[in-house]
Amino acid sequence: MTGEPLVILLVEDNPDHTELVMRGLREHRMANRIYHVSDGEAAQDYLFRRGEYADPQKSPRPNLILLDLRLPKVDGLEVLEEIKRSEHLRRIPVVILTTSDMEEDVAGAYGRHANSYLVKPVDFDKFTRLMDDLGFYWLAWNHSPWLSSVG
């Protein structure tokens, strides 16, 4: 692990699930900083540094984006599409983290170049393990090509 702070952007509209993900990641000290937005529009504002996120200090480039699909205002798939279309953002791994396991959603996400698709497990132990593995895989094991070039 590098000495730089690892940043995760969590896009999740359900406050309970937000709390769960944050607890899960924090307990394993996987990320120094987790930024949370609760709808698609806010996610866009954060990533493209608009509105209240215009100040780069407030919106550091994330090392990982955890994205829910069904979001208020702007749909998760739309956010994903924009990320992958953007020259600056497309290298950031986007992990879909959602309750839906519909084929349409899975295909839609991969069709828009999602890096991974995870379905929130209903079982608590599995949920905990998923958070565990998620952090390790993407932030420890995974080599990131962008750290020096973005931000």
Place this chain on the structure above:
Amino acid sequence: MRANRLLLLGCLLAMVALAPFALWAFLAAASDWRWESEAPHSAIEAMGSMAAICVSIVLLHRKREPGGETFFLLGMGFLGMGLLDGLHAVVPPGQRFVFFRSAANVVGGLGFALVWLPQLGKYLSTREPVVWVVGGVCALCGICAILFPEAVPEMVRNGEFAAAAVTMNVLAGVLFLAGGLRLGLGFYRTGRRELWLFSCIAVLFSLSGFAFRGSSLWDAEWWLWHVLRLGAYALVAWYLADRYRQVERELRDLAKFPSENPHPVLRAAADGTVVYANSAAGLLLRVLGCGVDDVLPAGWRKANAGAVRTGTERKMSVEQDGRTISFSGIPVRKAGYVNWHGRDVTEKRQATAERKRLIAELEAKNAELERFAYTISHDLKSPLITIQAFVGQLEQGVQRNDRQRVRADVARIRAAAEKMQQLLDELLELSRIGRVVRPPEAFPLADVAREAVDLLAGVIGQRGVRVEIVAELPVVFADRRGSLMVVQNLVENAVKFMGDQAEPQVEIGARPERDEDSRAVCYVRDNGMGIDRHYQQRIFQIFDQLDRQSDGTGMGLAMVRRIVEVQGGRVWVESEGHGHGCTFCFTLATKAEQDSPAKLQTQEMGP
């Protein structure tokens, strides 16, 4: 019927049986009588020849009818006999004179006798050249006999008929009798009167052949058998007249066929002139603005010409008194006209349109169902995950003895469980709206608006919202309870999304003008947060909430839409965007006879 046939046959047989006695009596009375006159004889023979050739043409044309081979064979016999008799009529009395007559008799008798062989008749009747061969051979024999008189066998010797002549005529008599017998049997079997007629003709020819035997030129018996033949030709004339009447009647009946057709039929010449129109096409011609002998309008003329040119079918259609008549123009190129056959396709068109509408409706329903399944899988799983996960967290919290966290997690679990229950309740309610349609009734919208405001008095007061009900609201004809739910939901929605409006206001009203279905356009207007154009469609979808922070399940507007659409109305939102307030509009029927609500009534199917 049978008795009648037997009677007619009996007459025939009696004729044959009595003939020798009649002959004997006749000869006894007029044995010395002689009349040597060429002119009447030639006239009789010429008339006979003409009649034979005429009837042969008619009979040969009947060869394709069922049983036509009989007529074909008779026709062949008449043809040969007619040709040779013609020659007989023009040559002066002598060897050839008698030869032609005898040969004619043999050929004719052969034609009649061959009716015993219908298979042969069938075979010959399908061979076109047979007629020309027989006619040609007869004509050739005649020409040869005229050119080479010495080749003709001896027919007369010392003023008496020679053996050859007598033999030929008696043979002919036998042949005719045989044919007559067969024709008589055919009449007995089938009851066809014309067979009886030809049987009579055959018997007369046969008797004349037998009578030849004892006759000599110009004597009484000689004239007798000529009279018998004349009688036979009289019957032939009768047959021709009868046949003409029958054909004319058939033609007339057939000609009535298109005029009795209840569907319009037109016939147009290649240049587009209407040459025939049945009575059912009268209305069409009025619509097209032309009559029989007039030229069709330009579009039709073009299609007509195209059909003639290409030889393929063309289609046209006409709207007439709200009905659609489709015409197909079938060209008959050889005759150079087009037959236009009309068919009323109104019902078919309506059925097609109805089918399309139903398919679209079904597809929409299917899509809605899919979305429903999707949202259920997502939105019902969400609180379940929360409950499960926080129960796990709770265990950890208890182990660590972190009381504060335990309390917070229990609150989350309870909230999630409550949310789930609320979701399930509303899902049930939503499905009930689709299943149960209450009969519509007439009521003043103002009453429902007041009721809704009373029901919401709590939240309205709590948020300090001023709700105004416009004075002039229409009397609508709709599901009253459903309408109350619509107004209540919309007002509640307006109150909930007031944002930071200092003077929150809600107005319930109706637009003065009606929509295209002449339904009343009612509205609930607020000066709250407003909705971006981008989201104005999405908000009516089930569970779709623009703001997750707000309470509620996101089912209110879905329910509103369902209630309004089930009654055949529409619902939409108008907003200038964020911060400009918004107006929710929905339409309700105002009169009883105004279609859907009454028709949509169904039985209540469940609780």
